[in-house]
Amino acid sequence: MIARRLVAVLFLPFLFCGCAQEAGSMAGTTGKDPIVVGFSQVGAESEWRVANTESMKAALSEENGYELFFDDARNMQENQIRAMRNFIQQDVDYIVFSPRVETGWDSILQEAKEAEIPVIVIDRGIVAADDSLYRAYIGSDFREEGEKAVKWLEDILEKQERTGEDIRIVHIQGTLGSSAQISRTGALEQAIQRNANWRMIEQECGDFTRAKTYEVMGAILKRTKDIDVVYCENDGEALGAIDAMEEAGLKCNPEDGVIVVSFDATKKGLEYCFEGRIALNVECNPLQGPYVDEIIKKLSRGEQVERKKFVDETLFDFYTITKGMIEKRGY
Numbered sequence: 517m518i519a520r521r522l523v524a525v526l527f528l529p530f531l532f533c534g535c536a537q538e539a540g541s542m543a544g545t546t547g548k549d550p551i552v553v554g555f556s557q558v559g560a561e562s563e564w565r566v567a568n569t570e571s572m573k574a575a576l577s578e579e580n581g582y583e584l585f586f587d588d589a590r591n592m593q594e595n596q597i598r599a600m601r602n603f604i605q606q607d608v609d610y611i612v613f614s615p616r617v618e619t620g621w622d623s624i625l626q627e628a629k630e631a632e633i634p635v636i637v638i639d640r641g642i643v644a645a646d647d648s649l650y651r652a653y654i655g656s657d658f659r660e661e662g663e664k665a666v667k668w669l670e671d672i673l674e675k676q677e678r679t680g681e682d683i684r685i686v687h688i689q690g691t692l693g694s695s696a697q698i699s700r701t702g703a704l705e706q707a708i709q710r711n712a713n714w715r716m717i718e719q720e721c722g723d724f725t726r727a728k729t730y731e732v733m734g735a736i737l738k739r740t741k742d743i744d745v746v747y748c749e750n751d752g753e754a755l756g757a758i759d760a761m762e763e764a765g766l767k768c769n770p771e772d773g774v775i776v777v778s779f780d781a782t783k784k785g786l787e788y789c790f791e792g793r794i795a796l797n798v799e800c801n802p803l804q805g806p807y808v809d810e811i812i813k814k815l816s817r818g819e820q821v822e823r824k825k826f827v828d829e830t831l832f833d834f835y836t837i838t839k840g841m842i843e844k845r846g847y
């Protein structure tokens with residue numbers, strides 16, 4: 517551990533300029549060696565992601581016994597792989613990463629395994645050739661989130677007695693190939709198979725951002741304004757789609773307008789839900805730092821950890837959301 521600390525303090529400042537100060541500031545300030553963690557974050561594409569980064573930094577803090585090397589991959593898998601390789605070269609104690617997409621991680625994980633550095637996957641899941649390539653996964657059950665969304669949609673359309681009419685759905689997907697996209701998309705596509713009156717009229721990628729979705733939704737609206745439901749795979753996309761629809765004169769409301777479905781339930785997303793502009797917001801919980809801290813502390817004590825853990829999540833809709841729920845939201 518001491519050798520690792522020495523190497524990290526000597527070389528990491530040159531590789532991760534943004535965290536050089538954090539790295540140096542730990543040296544010699546406590547009697548105990550900190551646990552050195554390299555965290556590769558996928559990017560800063562959404563409010564959710566920012567909250568996730570903050571949760572990780574707060575949990576893996578100096579006061580909590582850590583030395584954290586943080587790298588923002590700017591939504592590029594090759595940047596994540598490069599950061600992880602740097603972490604391996606610096607011989608950190610643990611690598612944590614939030615994978616942009618599900619596949620393509622086997623080689624770098626094999627390198628970490630050969631270097632005997634345990635890897636913890638957070639947020640999005642991966643498909644690995646061999647389960648021993650990472651020690652634990654903590655994140656969201658994205659399929660369950662998608663199932664909650666389509667079940668709510670089925671129920672509301674039934675209550676509105678619209679089972680006999682065509683329901684025209686626009687689908688805005690998240691980053692293609694990410695487990696969040698694959699699972700939320702899977703739930704919708706399966707629901708379309710079982711509901712004969714549901715029609716997918718447009719399917720485009722919004723890459724989990726408000727700006728890109730505003731653009732793609734604007735293009736869709738030039739083709740058609742006859743839309744019943746917009747299923748967005750996060751709050752950023754929902755906000756971008758609503759911007760475009762309202763500009764085009766469409767009302768977003770489950771009672772007498774377009775039904776917008778979203779995921780995340782950030783504070784902004786909940787405010788939109790209170791107004792009905794988002795009809796349903798399925799929670800995706802970004803506060804994963806404390807779970808990662810617990811896993812690392814357990815592994816450091818040589819204890820067993822759960823291999824796969826899903827964080828607790830709920831849902832909010834226009835009909836039941838209260839101001840109190842929004843006020844409680846910290847992000």
Ligand code: AHR
Pocket residue numbers: 561562563564565639640696724749750751752779780800
């Ligand atoms: O992987 C979690 C998803 O990624 C969140 O829904 C989204 O906001 C984020 O960018």
